[in-house]
Amino acid sequence: MDHLHLCPKFEAAFELLGKRWTGLIIRVLLTGPKRFKELSEAIPHMSDRMLTERIKELEAAGILTRHVYPETPVRIEYELTEKGKSIEGIMNEVQKWAEKWVE
Amino acid sequence: MDHLHLCPKFEAAFELLGKRWTGLIIRVLLTGPKRFKELSEAIPHMSDRMLTERIKELEAAGILTRHVYPETPVRIEYELTEKGKSIEGIMNEVQKWAEKWVE
Structure with missing residues (x-):
């Protein structure tokens, strides 16, 4: 072996x-760029501290990018990169498996 | 949202x-039933303690089963269930993504 x-x-x-x-x-971001608050509201059981940590990791891994819009107040959005968007295939497979096998 | x-x-x-x-x-078990030693050798960086823990979790989750052959010495093999085997689709997707995107 x-x-x-x-x-x-x-x-x-x-x-x-x-x-x-x-x-x-990643699944939420696959529906398009989101602000922190939108991400936080879409996944209510996750703490903001955890979301901040994951965003940093995913940014470092090149899976998402951060867009700063110089408005008043400043608007910040997070968006999947190509690398991030191509995770969709994995997501769909996990979804199919979960629907069939997870009680 | x-x-x-x-x-x-x-x-x-x-x-x-x-x-x-x-x-x-799971990837190792997708190549067929394996004994503990075979699993341990196939993934050298993983401790036996960790392997024991993961086997328990995967057994509890219905992803693998344990076969005891009453030979001398007793032979124990671990095999994926249908639920476990159907994870192959996810594995292939992760493999494709990793090959393309992971440095």
């Missing part, structure tokens, strides 16, 4: 996407 | 599958 050749990349992807709330945050 | 209707199932699935090492363990 040789070591799985793709293990580091596969493992890294799973670890990044598997973190609590990450899947949901 | 209404709350995502499938959020509890989707969230539960993501949380279960996203735990460290779980994705890799």
